[in-house]
Amino acid sequence: MAVPQDDRERSLEFAEIALGQIRALAQPATPRNFEIWYHYATGYNPLLNQSINQTIEQKGTLSEADIEQIYNTYISPARTGDRVDTVGSRLLDEIKQVLDMIDVAAGSATSYSESLADASEKLSGADDRETLRAVIDRLLEGAREMEQSNRRLEATLSASRQEIVQLQQNLEMVRSESLTDPLTTLSNRKFFDHALDKALVEAKQKNEPLSLLLLDVDHFKSFNDKFGHQTGDQVLRLVAMSMKQNVKGKDIAARYGGEEFAIGLPNTALQSAITVADHVRRAVMTKELMKRSSSERLGRVTISIGVAVLRPNDTALSLIERADNCLYAAKRHGRNRVICEADPEANTGKLAQASKIIPARVA
Helix, strand or coil: CCCHHHHHHHHHHHHHHHHHHHHHCCCCCCHHHHHHHHHHHHCCCHHHHHHHHHHHHHHCCCCHHHHHHHHHHHHCCHHHHHHHHHHHHHHHHHHHHHHHHHHHHHHHHHHHHHHHHHHHHHHHHCCCHHHHHHHHHHHHHHHHHHHHHHHHHHHHHHHHHHHHHHHHHHHHHHHHHHCECCCCCCECHHHHHHHHHHHHHHHHHHCCCEEEEEEEECCHHHHHHHHCHHHHHHHHHHHHHHHHCCCCCCCEEEEEECCEEEEEEECCCHHHHHHHHHHHHHHHHCCEEEECCCCEEEEECCEEEEEEECCCCCCHHHHHHHHHHHHHHHHHCCCCCEEECCCHHHHHHHHHHHCCCCCCCCC
């Protein structure tokens, strides 16, 4: 959510879980170890969590080598940059190879042109059959060499074209990964912030409505603590699936952070946005969770949603803050509900904040 105090509280909760894991495994509290377990606590990277769980299940602990491998594989900040650099370097190599072949072809064409000019000169002065035949043989040989050179160039260009297309796809894949939440496959916060800014500008230019939904899983921490991170991940994927089923077109669905999600709805008025929000809420609460390993029924989860619509003087931040205030009100007034800024409950929340009565945020 957008309220800084909430971000601090949540980060402290993740930090406590991380330190607890470090103590439990008797590991040194180095920045690298803390970063690994902090990522584990958030559940943002399911592959990291899976790797850690499997290693501990097999060995009972994590060795220094295991820690090093997990960090380099799943966290290292240079990982994406290295992949981009590698693909970029290969792309430059392919382009250089193509340019070299073009230079060779240009040289062959120049040489062939010079041969033609020489042959033309000799033909004009040829006065016997043997001289004429020799000139013609040289022309035929030059034509064959030129044909072979063109075939080699065509083959090289075709191979390079395929390689460049593959490299472009690789770059697009890296770019997509950098903008996608790996656990839910929704857009991530980075993409959402950029897309919301763009949608806000477009809405103002076209004088169209723009609505924003902020969603939060009710009692997620308690659920996560009770059933474990893997089941918590299942909850997040359930919410993501429910969001995908109820958005379309230019709608922007993203994991905003932790158990929080956001949906931007371009060209959507407040009442329609409330309808979308309630469809998502109902889709989540109607699905029953089950533990895959034991088929144990874990019950249902619910979400709370806040809805705000763009105002003429809004920035992305002010729009998010109003939607967040509505989400806060939905949490305070019973959870498992949708509250928009036109509802009395949202205004009650504003009055409480104005009076500096700021109760602790609830999950």
